[in-house]
Amino acid sequence: MTRSLVASFTARAAAHPGAPALIWEDRSVSYGDLYAMASRARTQVEEAAPDAGRPVGLLVRKSPEAVALVLGCLMAGRTFLLPSHELPEAPLKALYQQAGCAVVLGLADAPPVDRVVDPAGAPRGCEEYPPAAVVDDEAVTFMLTTSGSTGLPKVVPLSSGAVGRFTDWAAETFGITTGVAVLNYAPLNFDLCMLDVWTTLAYGGTVVLVDPGRGASAGYLRDLVADHAVSVVQGVPMLFQLLAEATAESGPLDTPEHVIFAGDSMPARVLAGVSTTFSKARWYNNYGCTETNNSFLHEVDQDRPLRTPLPIGRPLAGVRWLITGQDGRALTGPGQGELLVSTPFQSAGYVNAPNEKTFAPHPDGAPGLVYYRTGDMVTLHEDGALSVIGRADYLVKVRGFQVSTQSVEQILLDHPAVAEAAVIALPDPVAGHRLHARLRLTEAGSVNSLSLRRHCSERTVRAAIPSVIEMVTDPLPRTSTGKVDRNRIKACVLAAEEGPTRTPQP
Amino acid sequence: MTTESRIEPKAVFRISEDEIAQFVVERFLPGVESSELEHDYDLLATGVIDSLGVLHIASWLGKQHGITLTGPELTAGNFRSVRTIRATAERAEAGGAA
Numbered sequence: 001m002t003r004s005l006v007a008s009f010t011a012r013a014a015a016h017p018g019a020p021a022l023i024w025e026d027r028s029v030s031y032g033d034l035y036a037m038a039s040r041a042r043t044q045v046e047e048a049a050p051d052a053g054r055p056v057g058l059l060v061r062k063s064p065e066a067v068a069l070v071l072g073c074l075m076a077g078r079t080f081l082l083p084s085h086e087l088p089e090a091p092l093k094a095l096y097q098q099a100g101c102a103v104v105l106g107l108a109d110a111p112p113v114d115r116v117v118d119p120a121g122a123p124r125g126c127e128e129y130p131p132a133a134v135v136d137d138e139a140v141t142f143m144l145t146t147s148g149s150t151g152l153p154k155v156v157p158l159s160s161g162a163v164g165r166f167t168d169w170a171a172e173t174f175g176i177t178t179g180v181a182v183l184n185y186a187p188l189n190f191d192l193c194m195l196d197v198w199t200t201l202a203y204g205g206t207v208v209l210v211d212p213g214r215g216a217s218a219g220y221l222r223d224l225v226a227d228h229a230v231s232v233v234q235g236v237p238m239l240f241q242l243l244a245e246a247t248a249e250s251g252p253l254d255t256p257e258h259v260i261f262a263g264d265s266m267p268a269r270v271l272a273g274v275s276t277t278f279s280k281a282r283w284y285n286n287y288g289c290t291e292t293n294n295s296f297l298h299e300v301d302q303d304r305p306l307r308t309p310l311p312i313g314r315p316l317a318g319v320r321w322l323i324t325g326q327d328g329r330a331l332t333g334p335g336q337g338e339l340l341v342s343t344p345f346q347s348a349g350y351v352n353a354p355n356e357k358t359f360a361p362h363p364d365g366a367p368g369l370v371y372y373r374t375g376d377m378v379t380l381h382e383d384g385a386l387s388v389i390g391r392a393d394y395l396v397k398v399r400g401f402q403v404s405t406q407s408v409e410q411i412l413l414d415h416p417a418v419a420e421a422a423v424i425a426l427p428d429p430v431a432g433h434r435l436h437a438r439l440r441l442t443e444a445g446s447v448n449s450l451s452l453r454r455h456c457s458e459r460t461v462r463a464a465i466p467s468v469i470e471m472v473t474d475p476l477p478r479t480s481t482g483k484v485d486r487n488r489i490k491a492c493v494l495a496a497e498e499g500p501t502r503t504p505q506p
Numbered sequence: 507m508t509t510e511s512r513i514e515p516k517a518v519f520r521i522s523e524d525e526i527a528q529f530v531v532e533r534f535l536p537g538v539e540s541s542e543l544e545h546d547y548d549l550l551a552t553g554v555i556d557s558l559g560v561l562h563i564a565s566w567l568g569k570q571h572g573i574t575l576t577g578p579e580l581t582a583g584n585f586r587s588v589r590t591i592r593a594t595a596e597r598a599e600a601g602g603a604a
Contacts, residue, residue: 399556430558448542449535453552465553471537 002164005141006074006132008202010035012178019178021201022064023208023228029064031204037065039129041072041119048115049103052133055079055143057101057112059092062188062209065107067197068119070188074141077133081143081155082189091152098352099143099155137161143351144191144290147483155351156290166293166345167199169316173297174232174258178204181228181255185210185221185235191290192262196234205232215239222246222253229255233278234286236263236482237270244273252279261310262286264483265388265406268308268414275302287312287388291358292372293345295319296386309410311385312378318344320366323380330364331380338392339378340371347372377404396425396433401463405435405486408456408464412437415455417447420476423466424490426497436493437466444473519596521571526595527588529566534559545588560585573598 012019017032029037049056056073058080060066073080081099083092093112096104106113135141141160145153174195176182182200184207186192200207208228214220221242225233233239233256240261247253259274259281266285274283283302288294298313300306315321322330323337331337340362348370349355362371377389389395390404397403405423412421420440425433441447449469456465470493477485523545531540534554549555555563560582567573573595584594 431556449538450542450544450547450552453554454548457548457552462551462553462556467553468536 001137002161002168004074004132004135004160004164005167005198005202006071007134008164008167009038009071010075010132012202012204016178016204019204020206022067023181023206023224024064025211027064034064034068034071034201035129037068037119037121038071038075040121041065041069041117042075042129043072044115044117044119045069045072045076045078045105048105048117049076049078051102052077054102055081055099055140057081057083057096057099057104059083059085059104059106059110059113060188061085061107062212063107064209065119066188067201067207067209069105069107069117071201072117072119075132077135077139079140079143079157081145083145083153084187084189086187087153094152095145095155095352098152100351135160137164142194144189146290147479152352154353156347157349157351158293158345158347162293162345162347163194163198165318166194167202169294169345170195170199171203174260176200176203176205176232180205180232181208181230182206182232183208183210183225183230183234185215185233185239186263187212191288191293192234194293195260196232200232216242218242218246222250225253225256231255232258232260233281234260234262237261237266238482240266240274240277241270244270244277247277248273252277254279256281258282258284260284260286262288265309265410267410268306269416271306271308271310275306285310285312289372289374291347292341292343292374295321295341295343298385308414309387309407311381311387313385315341316343320369320371322362322365322371323378324362324364330362334380334382336377336379336389339374339376339386339388340365341374342366342369342371346370394425396435398425398433398435398463399431401461403433403435403461403464408435408437408460408466409484411456411459411464412439412452414459415447415452417441417443418452420484422476422484422486422489424486424493426490426494435464435466435468437469438476438489438493439469439471440473440476441471444471519592519599521567521573521592521595523588523592526591529570530554530563530588530591533562533566543588547587549588550582550586555582555585557582563591567595567598571595 013031013035019031020028021031021034022029056078083095104112104114105117109116139160140157142158144156182196182205184196197207256278283300285298287296296312298311320342322340325331325337349359358373359370375392377392378386390406394405408423409421412418419442423437428434477488479485527543528540531538564575575598585591
């Protein structure tokens with residue numbers, strides 16, 4: 001049996017109770033204190049949800065108490081749903097209901113929380129706490145949610161074994177152990193926390209928690225890394241962009257040893273900034289998703305010219321994969337298609353969505369093994385390296401050419417004057433689709449669409465050059481998970497185009 | 507100080523590059539000023555016009571300026587830039603008059 005996350009954490013707390021587990025707003029929480037808080041939370045979880053067979057819902061913002069509540073659920077052997085606290089009440093309620101939650105627990109009394117848990121409570125002295133409940137490998141612990149760009153997020157259950165195997169891999173790969181500080185940038189409900197929060201706590205490191213409210217402050221982020229001698233930095237491109245800005249003035253950060261690019265593909269401009277942000281770090285491009293966790297990893301060779309998109313590299317130990325072409329069969333050589341993976345960290349399937357097409361064996365795969373369809377189109381190169389073209393959903397035909405609107409966005413973002421870019425495909429009776437780009441420049445008027453067209457024409461096929469390049473000065477709308485809201489932009493562009501045709505023609 | 511005047515041995519073709527640039531910008535490049543469009547800017551390579559765009563420009567030359575382009579002249583290469591479009595129109599008019 002894989003040692004569970006909570007068993008590992010408990011062992012660390014017993015061995016080094018004085019070691020710092022969490023850093024939060026200049027306050028340090030030791031392993032002993034966190035263990036005590038988690039144990040108090042556990043008691044309250046068991047009181048509020050006496051039926052161990054039913055999941056509990058959690059609604060928490062990032063804080064040491066929130067971390068303790070999650071650990072408390074693990075100690076109680078409960079399955080728990082951890083959605084984004086930023087979701088509106090109606091979809092939250094629907095998610096808790098679909099996941100079968102008996103009760104919703106939170107740290108503050110706000111709907112839809114049924115019971116408030118207070119892990120800090122009054123210190124009860126040096127009481128003895130019962131050992132964590134033992135759960136088997138197959139038992140579900142975390143239930144995370146997908147980002148839900150369309151409709152209700154999907155609930156992704158992860159087994160105790162899947163989480164334990166992942167933390168083992170992550171700790172070994174990035175050297176996470178006692179005395180190692182790891183930056184946590186993502187909100188607590190994100191899958192990235194499996195690495196930066198939960199692996200760190202299972203292996204005795206220190207989690208430096210970024211306050212999401214100050215997550216856009218470059219100086220704050222730099223100070224966190226520098227003041228707490230952070231060694232491992234994982235985050236989305238925006239984090240690295242902010243750190244690059246902050247260190248442009250103060251000089252590079254010299255404690256980070258491993259920096260991990262996650263969540264989105266790194267734009268060339270952001271990647272170029274990383275070179276001067278860290279003095280000695282190794283760089284990794286991480287490929288994964290909530291459903292399977294990490295499946296591929298690429299260490300960037302910093303001595304060679306940087307090219308984007310970065311390859312996703314090689315499969316992790318125990319990962320099986322294949323690429324399906326247009327006929328649905330596995331490619332046998334270089335080519336393009338959809339990536340299917342099977343990982344030791346994988347979910348068994350969604351709780352609230354159909355799984356037949358997404359989690360299934362494949363006739364060309366290992367017999368009986370369940371593969372997850374990633375929805376990512378990838379290229380398998382001659383040298384065996386893999387790179388992601390974009391989401392299959394974003395592939396459109398323009399005048400017979402297959403174009404990824406995401407890769408066009410990436411090309412536009414590679415221009416130094418472009419701060420934000422959204423490329424949407426609009427139906428076109430002649431071309432099939434035509435592309436409309438909406439951009440915000442770093443400085444209004446610094447470049448015109450003619451220069452951007454030339455920039456595109458040097459990097460891609462003609463069909464991929466947007467037919468309209470529109471510049472706006474307001475930030476682009478974003479979804480609750482921080483991604484550019486292309487659906488909203490598309491609706492807005494379509495409405496604007498339809499406007500004039502409704503007026504009667506002379 | 508002497509200003510060098512352009513040597514124009516023949517009559518100047520009546521459609522100016524500026525006029526063509528103005529049309530191209532209005533029709534295909536919303537948000538761009540015609541003064542920003544260089545007259546040798548490659549309209550094809552940068553996706554400003556495609557084969558459908560060629561037809562739009564040909565139709566404008568016909569309606570606005572009475573210049574009829576025939577099949578063989580309607581190749582994309584004859585519409586690569588503002589300068590090329592003007593040359594194509596000029597050739598067509600000379601050909602038609604001959």
